[in-house]
Amino acid sequence: MPVQTDRLANHLEIRELGLLFGGVRAIDNASFEALPGEVLGLIGPNGAGKTSVFNCITGFYRPTHGTIRLGGRAIEGMRPHGISRLGIRRTFQNIRLFNDLTVLHNIAAGAYATGGSQAALLEAVGQVCAELGLDRQLLLQPATSLAYGLQRRVELARALVADPRVLLVDEPGAGLNAQEKGLICSLLRDVVRSRQIAVVLIEHDLGMIARACDRVVVLDHGTVLAQGTPQQVRNDPSVIAAYIGA
Numbered sequence: 001m002p003v004q005t006d007r008l009a010n011h012l013e014i015r016e017l018g019l020l021f022g023g024v025r026a027i028d029n030a031s032f033e034a035l036p037g038e039v040l041g042l043i044g045p046n047g048a049g050k051t052s053v054f055n056c057i058t059g060f061y062r063p064t065h066g067t068i069r070l071g072g073r074a075i076e077g078m079r080p081h082g083i084s085r086l087g088i089r090r091t092f093q094n095i096r097l098f099n100d101l102t103v104l105h106n107i108a109a110g111a112y113a114t115g116g117s118q119a120a121l122l123e124a125v126g127q128v129c130a131e132l133g134l135d136r137q138l139l140l141q142p143a144t145s146l147a148y149g150l151q152r153r154v155e156l157a158r159a160l161v162a163d164p165r166v167l168l169v170d171e172p173g174a175g176l177n178a179q180e181k182g183l184i185c186s187l188l189r190d191v192v193r194s195r196q197i198a199v200v201l202i203e204h205d206l207g208m209i210a211r212a213c214d215r216v217v218v219l220d221h222g223t224v225l226a227q228g229t230p231q232q233v234r235n236d237p238s239v240i241a242a243y244i245g246a
């Protein structure tokens with residue numbers, strides 16, 4: 001299991017983030033941080049700007065305003081591959097595995113360009129599979145032939161194989177049954193506890209949020225409406241209004 005010696009390196013800080021699409025303020029002056037060793041929930045109605053926040057953090061979108069710091073270092077405006085190499089990894093709202101590749105190749109792709117020997121790469125793939133409960137017998141199967149819940153875990157494995165400092169997970173519960181959702185929650189808990197990385201979880205299923213998250217940030221129309229424990233935000237009148245309004 002990877003042990004991060006410098007926990008502060010795994011700290012994600014977002015200050016006054018703004019993103020404009022033409023006249024649309026997708027993100028409007030949003031500030032929050034994700035701490036090492038916690039799962040931070042990012043919730044809000046459809047169109048609130050959640051995925052856009054991930055796209056800014058990972059360099060897919062260039063923020064119009066604000067700063068994003070990883071371990072104290074400003075990363076906003078950097079290219080996606082540079083940010084990935086610094087240790088911010090993600091999964092996608094719609095699973096994006098390489099169709100024609102095996103599970104092994106899909107997971108190994110997450111460690112591409114990190115250097116190291118082939119033996120070390122195979123070792124890392126084996127470790128992350130054990131961590132996520134993926135049977136090694138799956139490794140030579142085409143990734144997209146697997147059941148949906150397993151594909152979600154393969155995507156998590158690809159994100160984790162190169163020992164990220166921050167893991168961003170976008171709606172991992174979509175399309176999963178209750179048992180698979182519970183499994184994802186407990187895997188995320190295990191990952192933060194053993195790796196002491198920061199995990200940010202976007203999820204519509206508030207049961208998953210309550211189960212997986214230490215703290216929650218609520219976005220609405222691109223702004224941070226509330227933050228606190230899952231219990232605190234669930235009882236916040238402005239949060240209730242935003243959800244009913246949606």
Ligand SMILES: Nc1ncnc2c1ncn2[C@@H]1O[C@H](COP(=O)(O)OP(=O)(O)O)[C@@H](O)[C@H]1O
Pocket residue numbers: 021024025026044045046047048049050051052053
């Ligand atoms: N590439 C884009 N071009 C134009 N508008 C976008 C783009 N991506 C997101 N948006 C807009 O930004 C807002 C936030 O979208 P998104 O971040 O996907 O919300 P969420 O993930 O919370 O549902 C929406 O109004 C959406 O239409």
Ligand SMILES: [Mg+2]
Pocket residue numbers: 050051052093
């Ligand atoms: Mg989204």
